[in-house]
Amino acid sequence: MRNTKKLYITAACAGLLTLGFTGSAFAFHSGGVAECGGCHSMHSPAAGGTFLLVGTDQSSTCLSCHEHAGDTGPSSYHISTADADMPSGVAPLQRTPGGDFGWLKKDYSFTVRGTLNTEAGETHGHNIIAVDKGYSVDTENATAPGGTFPSNQLACNSCHDPHGKYRRLADGTISRTGAPIIGSGSYNTSAAPAAGAAVGVYRLLAGAGYTKDGVTYNGVPAAKVPSSYNQTELTNQVRTAYGVASAGGHSTWSNWCSTCHPNMHSSGNMVHPVDQGLGSSVATLYGQYVKSGDMTGTAASSFLSLAPFATNSSDYTALAALAKNDNTALAGPGSSDQVMCLSCHRAHASGFEYMLRWNNEGEFITQNGVWPGIDNGASVQFARGRTEAEMRAAYYDRPATTFATFQRVLCNKCHAQD
Numbered sequence: 001m002r003n004t005k006k007l008y009i010t011a012a013c014a015g016l017l018t019l020g021f022t023g024s025a026f027a028f029h030s031g032g033v034a035e036c037g038g039c040h041s042m043h044s045p046a047a048g049g050t051f052l053l054v055g056t057d058q059s060s061t062c063l064s065c066h067e068h069a070g071d072t073g074p075s076s077y078h079i080s081t082a083d084a085d086m087p088s089g090v091a092p093l094q095r096t097p098g099g100d101f102g103w104l105k106k107d108y109s110f111t112v113r114g115t116l117n118t119e120a121g122e123t124h125g126h127n128i129i130a131v132d133k134g135y136s137v138d139t140e141n142a143t144a145p146g147g148t149f150p151s152n153q154l155a156c157n158s159c160h161d162p163h164g165k166y167r168r169l170a171d172g173t174i175s176r177t178g179a180p181i182i183g184s185g186s187y188n189t190s191a192a193p194a195a196g197a198a199v200g201v202y203r204l205l206a207g208a209g210y211t212k213d214g215v216t217y218n219g220v221p222a223a224k225v226p227s228s229y230n231q232t233e234l235t236n237q238v239r240t241a242y243g244v245a246s247a248g249g250h251s252t253w254s255n256w257c258s259t260c261h262p263n264m265h266s267s268g269n270m271v272h273p274v275d276q277g278l279g280s281s282v283a284t285l286y287g288q289y290v291k292s293g294d295m296t297g298t299a300a301s302s303f304l305s306l307a308p309f310a311t312n313s314s315d316y317t318a319l320a321a322l323a324k325n326d327n328t329a330l331a332g333p334g335s336s337d338q339v340m341c342l343s344c345h346r347a348h349a350s351g352f353e354y355m356l357r358w359n360n361e362g363e364f365i366t367q368n369g370v371w372p373g374i375d376n377g378a379s380v381q382f383a384r385g386r387t388e389a390e391m392r393a394a395y396y397d398r399p400a401t402t403f404a405t406f407q408r409v410l411c412n413k414c415h416a417q418d
């Protein structure tokens with residue numbers, strides 16, 4: 001029975017890859033609860049598991065589809081790269097806004113001034129526990145920094161509702177019931193729900209009342225993403241249009257993250273502002289900033305997906321118009337647009353420490369016009385054990401020439417201190 005089911009699912013996933021996934025007959029969650037048998041098996045669940053799941057644990061169940069051995073990626077809904085597809089010196093393959101969990105397995109070591117430094121892969125993001133796929137608990141943080149959520153419980157369903165019950169109704173409010181879900185609400189191509197219908201919330205994220213291991217969410221954050229979101233940014237940027245909260249059941253992005261990190265960068269603490277308008281000086285700098293030493297930019301084409309902001313809107317139609325992957329919506333921020341956690345961090349994992357969108361460990365991110373690598377003569381302290389190709393991959397394949405020959409960290413996109 002189980003083997004038959006697996007075969008069916010594999011075939012469905014392969015179909016998705018070729019046909020695309022929005023509105024396709026091979027969609028799985030379609031914005032809500034998917035076919036039960038994709039995750040549960042009534043009579044032959046995984047040995048040692050719980051809840052009759054097909055994987056040994058919750059995250060392994062999700063990754064039975066969201067990671068695929070033999071991947072040549074980036075591949076649509078894949079958010080993890082199998083070990084065999086990323087040998088030493090080779091970066092994970094996926095380029096999604098959330099990031100590829102494979103970075104958690106990339107340990108780097110390098111010697112600076114006679115001292116051996118180790119950058120553990122586990123510092124690159126959220127260490128979800130997935131026994132079947134080789135992901136294990138973070139060894140440094142017993143709980144979420146700034147909070148109590150236990151690291152040994154961190155799983156996909158700590159953040160995503162596996163049953164996708166949260167839905168956006170026609171009046172814009174979020175609820176767990178009230179109308180049937182007709183499809184995903186995440187994409188720029190997703191239809192707006194008509195009266196009597198609903199769409200799934202952004203990325204099936206956990207919403208108000210969702211309780212896990214001692215924390216309870218207050219609402220879901222608003223955003224829209226282009227339907228092809230997992231792609232190289234060699235030429236085209238993928239813009240996730242993050243929004244702010246207004247209609248019932250919504251949360252800001254920073255409040256959502258603060259469900260588990262209540263004392264991390266939250267307002268009232270002596271830390272970087274979040275959920276705060278950029279103000280006219282920062283917004284103007286963002287529009288002018290091209291790269292270190294070059295402030296000749298045009299605001300209308302200044303967006304950088306390595307330092308995004310939340311648009312001061314919760315109108316999904318407006319957000320959808322910004323969610324593009326063809327460089328047609330690169331307008332920079334206005335003064336009321338906001339800085340938030342995801343301005344600096346990714347949500348899953350990144351190529352860098354603290355899950356940051358760029359390498360913040362040093363003054364330069366490029367050197368002599370190239371991405372620093374152990375194989376191109378760059379300084380050890382900037383390459384930090386990575387090959388040039390790995391470094392480029394961590395910037396989603398952008399050419400180093402996007403930036404200055406000696407580019408400083410991307411805090412400067414908003415602050416221009418360089």
Ligand code: HEC
Nearest residue numbers: 033034035036037038039040051053058061062157162163
């Ligand atoms: C995308 C994967 C996925 C799908 C599809 C899915 N489930 Fe689940 N289900 C889970 C996970 C993961 C858990 C464990 C939740 C936890 O750890 O708290 C679970 C738990 C449950 C539970 C235990 C109680 C609870 O609510 O947590 C029930 C009952 C359940 N699922 C029923 C269903 C039914 C019925 C369907 C089909 C309509 C379904 N599930 C589809 C992943 C899934």
Ligand code: HEC
Nearest residue numbers: 027028029030038061062065077156160162184186203204
């Ligand atoms: C049987 C294969 C399968 C399993 C198991 C599975 N997924 Fe998916 N997932 C897919 C496919 C296919 C898509 C893209 C089509 C869709 O969204 O229906 C997808 C899309 C998604 C999306 C984006 C949906 C949107 O509307 O934006 C999220 C988030 C997601 N999955 C999370 C999970 C989580 C969390 C689990 C485990 C609890 C899980 N998936 C288990 C196949 C699977």
Ligand code: HEC
Nearest residue numbers: 059062066079096097098099126128155156159203240347
């Ligand atoms: C700490 C919370 C958190 C955990 C844990 C988490 N996700 Fe996500 N996930 C998010 C958020 C937030 C987004 C939206 C990211 C964005 O658009 O910038 C997302 C996006 C996604 C997407 C859309 C593609 C992308 O990366 O943007 C998929 C698919 C997905 N998650 C599946 C999973 C699966 C499967 C797991 C477990 C292996 C998982 N997530 C664990 C928070 C989480």
Ligand code: HEC
Nearest residue numbers: 122123125126127138141144151158257260341345347354
């Ligand atoms: C369900 C609880 C939960 C949510 C929601 C959550 N986190 Fe975390 N986060 C954790 C836990 C637990 C850890 C510690 C374990 C680890 O680092 O893997 C952590 C660690 C981190 C780290 C440190 C990573 C490292 O390895 O140094 C950062 C940065 C972070 N989270 C940012 C975020 C951001 C940004 C969001 C919102 C998109 C978010 N978190 C949402 C639970 C959560």
Ligand code: HEC
Nearest residue numbers: 145254257258261264265266272274340341343344354360
């Ligand atoms: C302006 C950029 C920026 C913003 C915005 C930001 N962070 Fe951070 N965060 C950083 C940097 C840089 C670090 C690395 C350590 C440091 O400098 O404190 C970090 C570190 C962290 C850590 C790891 C702390 C540790 O002790 O290991 C967590 C967790 C975290 N951030 C969560 C968040 C959350 C949650 C939000 C939103 C509420 C957020 N960050 C907003 C830049 C930012």
Ligand code: HEC
Nearest residue numbers: 272273277278279282307308309339343410411413414415
């Ligand atoms: C998306 C834009 C954005 C990014 C990226 C960003 N900041 Fe900020 N930062 C702001 C805004 C907005 C403020 C508040 C307004 C102001 O002080 O000008 C701020 C304020 C600050 C302040 C002053 C805080 C105070 O209490 O006076 C410092 C210091 C700072 N940022 C450092 C950083 C560093 C370091 C980074 C990179 C790790 C960074 N910022 C990245 C937008 C950003």
